[in-house]
Amino acid sequence: MTGAVTRSTGKRERARRYLLHERPDGSLVEVDVHIPPQAQRAVLLDNGMGAPHEYWDWLCGALPADMGYVRFNRPGYGLSTPDTTYGLEPHFELLQELRDTYIADLPVVLAGHSLGGYFVAAYAALHPDAAKGVTQVVMIDATEVVSLRHSRRTDVDRWSHQRMLMEQVFAATGLSVFRPAMNTNQQYRPEINRSFTAFLAHPRTWAKAHREYRDAMTYPELTELDCPLTVVTAENNVGDNTLHAGIQARLAVISDRARHHFVDGSDHESILAVRPHAAEVAKLIAGEPPSESLGQSWQPSTTGSRIAEGAVEREEELA
Template sequence: MAMSSTMRRADGSLVEVDHKRPTDAAFGVVFFNGLGSPPEEWAWVREYLPEHAACVGYNRPGHGLSSPLPGATLEEQFQIVDELRGHYLEGLPVVLVGHSLGGYLAAAYAESRGGAGLSHVVMVDPTIITDLKAFAGTLPDSWARQHLLLESLWAATGLNVLRPIGAFSEHYADEVKSRLIEYHALPRTWTTSYREYMAARSYPPVQRLAVPLQVATATKGTNIAKHRASQERMLKLSDRSWHHVYEDATHIGIVAEQTHAKQLAELIVPGSWE
């Protein structure tokens, strides 16, 4: 069973962590959340992992109980992951799994560390940084920014507790659903997400990975051909890469719906897909 706690860093700041390490752990998993999502978004995926999997989910700076880190660089974000690995997953081969913006962060972290101690990367409907840069100033970019600001305003009024984000509330068990509603009711969630979104537009694209790569793409509700082609570009990051397309999954549903979560869990287990 996963435990929620905080990890205190050398400077006294906190990182909120959702972790589990069984005594017979054979490998570790670090989950990178999507924009505006807490570790609970991985609840069903974790449920379908084998008992010998050690898992670490965490809130990035400014989210949940994690201390803010204004203007945090990518390297500062990656140092947190280094500390999480050292504290909770020492001695284990580690799988990096990220959804949406977290998919980019997982791959970028793997590239920055040269694959040391890593098993493979799983990018789940990842944000494509080159696309994000190309969208800057366009209508989709404007809509995304307005959405985050409006969610922050809605949370500040306290009314979004009565109108939780439907894509989340539909799929999870009641206990997880309640935690998600509480998380999304915090204005801080959305103001931090807005800052993350703006920062991501200046992130460098990932160039090359030294480890295998799994890319899982959700196409429901998208321009299928365009979205699939964009995601397929990620396959060039590794000499060993696989693409899995889920035509009946939405961007949120690919992690939130049990059927898809089970399929993602199979991609996470080392050696199960080779």
């Protein structure tokens, strides 16, 4: 009953707080839009797998006054209508539709976390004319699909499947309300924490995440991006940090105007969930985009530099 009440209350609060964007086919997409009158630019934010758009709350609060934002829940998450045929091309169409509707002719930064990082880079690289008006792409601890495919049928892959199935059960029984899979330390504002918990308490959230995880293994590798790129990497991750740094470094080579930045002390979740980390990422989004390739230049931390140097050695060993 606690789970049911949490889901019901969260749905009502979400409907009151956020917009519902109606698409040409009649389906709805939950969006949070802030384009102030003085806006000179905007950022379009794409969430990680299984995460709500509230995940960006600290980052959005740290953006400068002249920068608006659009964040949203993909179909199947939150109040967004599920779509059983959802894939890369429909997602590109949605991103373009949100740009045309809410951002108009403003210069735009495309930023995404985890799988969302892959989505925005793929959109700019593969969708016709998508890079027009894009000042930079920011991939935040993003998914690298080749490495994801290589993990298929490994212990990591089996655990990922098992975990998402378990979370569906926990959500259906209401247990996730007491022990949520994400935001366990309740690090956002109280109303955002409540909304986050209610989002995770929906079995549909984890069914959608499970499908996205499977689909991501079929996505094409990104090899070329014709716009500035910032790769932001969490410095402290579960597993092999050196290997993770090497995988992230491969993302930066798809653009001739790229930089690679480590956020000290952050992990895959806290890079946005901890306010100082989110502010650091916001500064990269709002700052000047890279004008040339920095090669193997990892900034600004000495910790990140040491990890990156080790990553190069590990990559050579694996080769």
